[in-house]
Amino acid sequence: GLEVTLLAKLFIYRIFQRYWKLICKNFFTFALLATASLRLPAVYSQTKPGPSINDDVSMENAKDSNKPCRSWRWGRFSFEALADAESRLLSIVRAKIVSTFVNVRLACSQIYTITAKGDEADERRVPLLFVHGFAAGVGIWAASIDCIAERRVVHAIDLLGFGRSSRPEFSDDPTLAELQYVQSIEDWRREMNIEKMVIVAHSFGGFLATSYALEHPDRVRHLVLVDPWGFPEKPVDDRQIRPVGWIRAVATVVSMFNPLSALRAAGPYG
Structure with a gap:
């Protein structure tokens, strides 16, 4: 037994x-x-129509929509709830905020962008770009916008695949996917007509911002990394x-x- x-x-x-x-x-x-x-809806399409860079969307309208989501329908996410959460985070910002969707070439995608400028901001100064980390969005910078927007124009973006930006299909190859992200940031810079910029990036965004600075050093005045991701090379053995x-x-x-x-x-x- x-x-x-x-x-x-x-x-x-x-x-x-x-x-x-x-x-x-x-x-x-x-x-x-x-x-x-449970009726999970389809993932956010990269071809979802949205305003172009020339169609500014005032954050004042978003702030008026601070109403709780009353739908009990099960879903992966809600565009309305996402916009509402963002407006709540940005409600502490005193500077005027304008939001836009900037077109980039990767799968005809759009990068969601907010721009803040204080009353005494000097538009001749090099603008600053905030790049968030993994599983975050523009709202993460809410407490840091005002102090910088007093002197210069401040931009913050939702990286592709995050927040209110498009969800395109990236390459399965890590190197190519990284280059696609870098190119999307460069496309954004061109569309925004920015010559040089100061980049402040956090976590995963720090990794991408570093990659961008290596590819386009002439477009970066300063690079500030906040707890950036780092990936060492895989050992040969x-x-x-x-x-x-x-x-x-x-x-x-x-x-x-x-x-x-x-x-x-x-x-x-x-």
Whole structure:
């Protein structure tokens, strides 16, 4: 009896060891199918129509719409709730704010932009651009806008794939995806008719801003990095990387889905 029990446990362990990745992947698939039955809408299209750079959208109208979202329909996100949350964050800014959608070439996308300028701001000075980090948006800079907008024009953007900007499909190749981001920032600069700019960037935005500065050093007057991401080169010898077993297991499971998938699946509770 004991030998049979040990053999059975060993058999189950070997099966689990061999197929656990497939089991985890299927489990996540079933979870997605379950949430799909809750009428998750399609992802924000990169071709969603919006105003052009010449059509300024005053933030005053957005501030008048501070009403709670009353829809109980399950969804990944709500454009109305997103605009409402942004207007609440920016309500502390005293400088006049104008928002625009700037066209860029990647999949005919648009980068959402806010521009702030104080009454005594000198438009001849080099403008400043705020670039947010991962899973953030222009609202993260609300407490920092006024002190800078007193002397110069301040811009803040939602990077493609975040906030109110378009969600284009990026390359699966990390290097190409990075270049696509860099090119989108350069397209934005051209559309905004900015010769040089001071860039203040945080986290993931710091990584992209550094990449942009390396590609276009003549367009950056100063680069200020706030807790930037950094990615060292992968060692030539994989034996130099020996993560603990449970860390490797967790990393494998997490790599199967987008870091924000759980938040999106949570719908109105996310």
